[in-house]
Amino acid sequence: MDLEKLFLHEKAVNILVKIYEYEMSGKDAYPLCISREVHSPYSYISKVLGIFEKAAIIESKFEGRIRRIKLTEDGRELARQFLQIKNLLNRDFLARKKLRILESTLKDLNDNDPTQLLPIKAELENIKTQDNDVIKKVEELKKKVEEMLNGYP
Template sequence: MSLEKMFLHEKVVDILLKILEVEKSGKVPYPLKISKEVGSPYSYISKVLSEFEKHALIESEMKGRKRTVKLTEDGRRVAELLQKLKEELKKDFVARKKLAILNSFVQSLNGSNVKEETVLPLLAEVRNLKNTDDLEVKEKAESLEKSLMEMLK
């Protein structure tokens, strides 16, 4: 299970973030369209939106026969924080910890006469870390790989 799914009830967050996305695009959010885009039944969307409105995260209005919604100032702030949290939870924390340990170990070796038998296992571990979706880990792993390659020369 991903941290994102563990910490955030996916559909509820998706609904709020969809409203934010639609508003940022300059359009008006409609519950039926939100329902289709997040893949949840209209009845569920309506229930969640009612809860959002009850807690002053959104305001709704009837325009003809269609209901529109919009984020309140507090709702927008919550949605933006959830968006940031969702991005944060996508990070590969295990890879980041391994990278920090490897980096620390490599730094302790720097400047000493390092044997190939010491560097090769480290190099293999660093290369494994490049298989993550976390771009920051990939970049740092590539940099650490270069450092290890220099030690082999």
């Protein structure tokens, strides 16, 4: 199987990232543990690991009946890149867009009219997300709006 096609499958990426996470936490990676973590049959994990090994992405070593898996340098770099992509894809793009619009609107406001701040404050309250960057910026913007509202007579 072509590596490019393999990595278009979510499970293959999850397997590689899981091995990387094991290594980063100082734990050994084993096919059975990976199988449980990514919710895939052991036979599929074994097949993918075989492809990874042929492509020099991982190395495996048998200790008795136990197969220990380790990423190669190239495998580690590949896993880092996929983890970075996964983190990018986990962003809340809609909330980020709303936030940019609100920031722009706030910037363009007429300083003499505090009533224009109230809809912005309400919209900020309505942004619900798990994206930590957005949460932080929303809190900063709320604080700025409150300061502006408190500055009006």
